[in-house]
């Protein structure tokens with residue numbers, strides 16, 4: 001088939017931070033005629049009607065009313081990742097367009113990242129690296145201490161597939177596991193990872209040595225962890241966020257870290273991303289920051305692409321769509 005005969009799929013672009021994964025372009029072009037936002041902007045009337053799917057990578061392109069109006073043949077928005085907070089699901093549905101995402105591909109690598117951050121913050125790995133590589137060997141010391149992970153208590157907020165995978169990993173570290181979730185898990189699932197349900201978030205916060213945020217961002221969870229919640233945590237507690245920056249009131253977090261209300265934070269997410277270079281979080285020794293890389297493994301990213309191809313092809317062929325997101 002000629003490229004032009006393949007279904008048109010909108011992508012943000014091929015280059016730069018908002019482009020799709022470069023290594024994936026060849027594979028995607030086996031199935032689709034990839035049309036970039038630039039192509040669309042330059043030739044809306046000709047190109048718009050050819051686009052049958054939008055391929056959302058790194059939350060781009062943004063799907064708004066104007067874009068939806070310019071894509072009369074659009075059938076599906078296929079989103080890489082699990083989080084959907086950047087998509088207006090109601091608006092998209094109002095155009096008769098379906099949505100799919102890739103939750104399975106991201107849950108293990110994101111849980112791995114949660115444990116990596118937890119361990120790094122507990123054992124001060126980043127500071128340790130700086131000490132060990134410093135030209136000044138006088139500062140090389142074994143005299144500074146971290147927190148023991150084994151036997152400590154981990155409170156997981158959000159026990160979806162990522163939270164549950166964190167619990168599976170934490171069990172191998174002999175941690176006591178508490179969790180808080182909208183819905184309690186089945187007792188056999190709790191038993192399999194040794195997790196105890198905390199109906200009250202406050203209980204979990206008061207009892208945990210580590211608090212891991214693994215829930216999605218919704219109007220209900222926005223700034224769930226604020227000044228009050230931070231004050232309930234132990235002064236030695238470490239907050240790990242692998243969900244979304246906006247789950248936490250960031251100003252309150254800075255204050256809590258500066259004044260010893262909590263011990264440390266390890267964050268894969270923030271708002272905005274990236275943080276301005278003069279942001280106070282960047283200056284704190286008790287903060288470990290990574291640039292939203294929960295799903296950034298070769299394997300996960302490739303699986304995300306394959307899943308998206310599968311969902312787009314199913315939708316274009318009128319078949320049940322794998323990982324379709326249904327409006328609640």
Ligand SMILES: O=C(O)[C@H](O)CO
Pocket residue numbers: 080081082083084106294295
């Ligand atoms: O939503 C997710 O799964 C991640 O943040 C994107 O990789």
